[in-house]
Amino acid sequence: MNFPISLTVNGVRRDIELEDPRVTLLDLLRERLQLTGTKKGCDRGQCGACTVLVNGQRINSCLALAISHDGADVMTIEGVARGDQLHPVQAAFIAHDGMQCGFCTSRKDRPVTTPSACAKA
Numbered sequence: 401m402n403f404p405i406s407l408t409v410n411g412v413r414r415d416i417e418l419e420d421p422r423v424t425l426l427d428l429l430r431e432r433l434q435l436t437g438t439k440k441g442c443d444r445g446q447c448g449a450c451t452v453l454v455n456g457q458r459i460n461s462c463l464a465l466a467i468s469h470d471g472a473d474v475m476t477i478e479g480v481a482r483g484d485q486l487h488p489v490q491a492a493f494i495a496h497d498g499m500q501c502g503f504c505t506s507r508k509d510r511p512v513t514t515p516s517a518c519a520k521a
């Protein structure tokens with residue numbers, strides 16, 4: 401038995417047949433849609449590496465069942481740039497040689513903990 405769902409991912413509607421209703425949104429994004437910018441870190445809701453926006457709200461996609469978000473609007477890191485124009489956070493990562501965001505790479509000299517703070521760094 402398959403479970404059809406529809407998601408709008410980074411502005412593109414995706415109609416998906418789930419073979420297993422227990423698949424997480426994270427695994428769907430990475431393994432079915434090949435959007436590997438969303439990372440699997442702890443896979444238990446503690447690290448934030450899997451963060452995506454669902455209907456404009458930040459969630460840990462490793463804790464979200466894909467089927468429970470049928471009809472949702474999902475934005476991953478692949479969706480934040482506008483063509484060749486990087487999002488200010490992406491540009492800041494490159495300009496400041498950031499490995500990861502401030503959630504994952506703590507800096508004792510100058511903590512950066514929010515996207516807006518990161519963009520200003």
Ligand code: FES
Binds near residue numbers: 439446448449460
């Ligand atoms: S992978 Fe760590 S919070 Fe989801």
